[in-house]
Amino acid sequence: MKAFIFDLDGVIVGTDEYHYLAWKQVASEENIYFDKKINDRLRGVSRMESLDIVLERADREYTPEEKQILAEKKNDIYKILLANLTPGDRFEGVTETLEEIRKKGYKIAIGSSSKNTPFILERLGYRNYFDAVSDGNNIKHSKPDPEVFLKAAEMLQLDPSDCYVVEDAESGIDAAKAGKFTAIGIGPAAGYVKTDIPISHFSDLLKLI
Ligand code: BG6
Ligand code: MG
Numbered sequence: 001m002k003a004f005i006f007d008l009d010g011v012i013v014g015t016d017e018y019h020y021l022a023w024k025q026v027a028s029e030e031n032i033y034f035d036k037k038i039n040d041r042l043r044g045v046s047r048m049e050s051l052d053i054v055l056e057r058a059d060r061e062y063t064p065e066e067k068q069i070l071a072e073k074k075n076d077i078y079k080i081l082l083a084n085l086t087p088g089d090r091f092e093g094v095t096e097t098l099e100e101i102r103k104k105g106y107k108i109a110i111g112s113s114s115k116n117t118p119f120i121l122e123r124l125g126y127r128n129y130f131d132a133v134s135d136g137n138n139i140k141h142s143k144p145d146p147e148v149f150l151k152a153a154e155m156l157q158l159d160p161s162d163c164y165v166v167e168d169a170e171s172g173i174d175a176a177k178a179g180k181f182t183a184i185g186i187g188p189a190a191g192y193v194k195t196d197i198p199i200s201h202f203s204d205l206l207k208l209i
Pocket of ligand 2 (some may be wrong): 044
């Protein structure tokens, strides 16, 4: 193996709570029920597909224009919350582990559905840190489509069979498998049937190098 491609949200940093708070505000202004269980379904899913899930509980149809406005409103709230992120919000052990992986000669990349990836990486002090960043801004199809990871491998000039993908979401594991990557599952994805290698802590990656 020559590289690790990391999902961002839920693997490197936890912005779930911020997604939750932003969607909750949008949903309550529309009088739509929303809770943490519904929020869990949004993991790895694109912004517009997330909105469709939120609107499942609405009692009327929304036009494409209305949906656009709601998605922008959610993102505005989310970005205000993201501005609170600091390097201290990187998950425990992440930087030390990435340094070790690097030292052993592996390339490291990000493969995230989020269009806010550059902003999040900057807030975390990771601007220009990764060898490649593939995110919601350069893809047409969101996870479980493998596009975001295939683009990351392409940027690294590597074959998927040379790359591990590290994911916390089932949709991300499905995407990795569809792209013929080796799928490492952490958090909720550790117990997923399609996961090749489950890990309980980010530093468990050191056992693979
Ligand atoms: C993923 C999150 O990282 O990014 C999803 O897990 C989110 O919950 C998706 O919907 C898109 O994010 P953004 O920042 O482009 O709205
Ligand atoms: Mg994730």
